[in-house]
Amino acid sequence: MTYQVRAFDLSGVQGLSKKAIDLHLGLYKTYVEQLNKLLEQSPDRSASAAPLALDGYNRRFAFEFNGVALHELFFEQLGGKPRQPKSDSGFTDAIHDDYVDFNGWKASIEALAKTRGVGWVLTLRDRGHDRMYNCWIDLHHLHMPANCDVIFALDLWEHAYMIDFTAAQRADYVKIIFENVDWAMVEQRCKALKAPQPAHA
Template identity: 25%
Template sequence: MAKELYKLPPLKYGYADLAPYISEEQLRIHHDKHHQGYVNNTNALLEMMDKARKEGTDFDYKTTAKALSFNLGGHVLHGYFWWEMTPASNASKEPVGELADAIKEDFGNFERFKKEFSQVASSVEGSGWAALTFCNDTKRLGIMQIEKHNVNLVPDFPIIMDLDVWEHAYYIDYKNDRGKFIEGFWNIIDWEELDKYFKKVQK
């Protein structure tokens, strides 16, 4: 079986298309520099491990496992983040379809969900993410607070939507005002695509 490496996913919109909520400069640096860095680091670790295994040599297993988890987690989470957004002119203001029904059932209404998700995002200590997840065992939506890219993740809980609240995600546009960045994010969510994905992850 031919082995492959990870690649930076292309955006489905132009770099300037998320303005004024995310500027072209902010998006270019975040996607082309930060995300590309996680891809490069992940691939370098994989190539190092492949080489060591072929040669029968050792490497620092603990450090490598942690670095791989961090960088690969960053790659995967950013992939969701780019995909779930759309220009404000195309975005519906609220969830649609089955996802809208599930949010209403589990949170009471969209405004309650929006409040909880925003609070989870704003209260991340240091760097991390907020994520809307789904448990197939209980059929419940949940909100997960992820530290860095790989801490506090619950295994086998599909991520429906995530929000990057590392400073590199917003500092050019909002300086240290994370709350204003979170507020703007709600204007560029592709709820139609999220609803399609939500239907797929249900078992």
């Protein structure tokens, strides 16, 4: 099985140039190709396998795999249909305990988006508990909490914004992304999740 490059209609996105969007989609395609190449290599995982070769493969696998997955989550929520999330949606319900309301959640995302380095700010929902976490992820895969679903993804690699913005204008890029989020998609991700399981005593 190989991964297919998904098509995303980003023609409605305002505030990012076509050049920046096209280059970003092209980069995503490269991640899909690199992931497929890795899968084709199918390294020897037997006891006699060279540990260093396997170690390198595994580290690259998480990088390429998440590079594909996170870009798909990011592009599919960029619908260019600006509006606020519905006040009674599963998303606003889920962020209430930790962030009070949409503005509290958004302020947390904006603060995390100032983290130095390249990576992602994600809103994650713990599958086993009704808790949402906003997290900074280095690269595509480092410090990724386990057993969580991605509800919201914000790409903060320089390739995501440095065609249209300078490094010092990262906050302006974040503002543009917020203006283009398809909140129906974010709400749908919350709806699609199973009901949280009771916490273990």
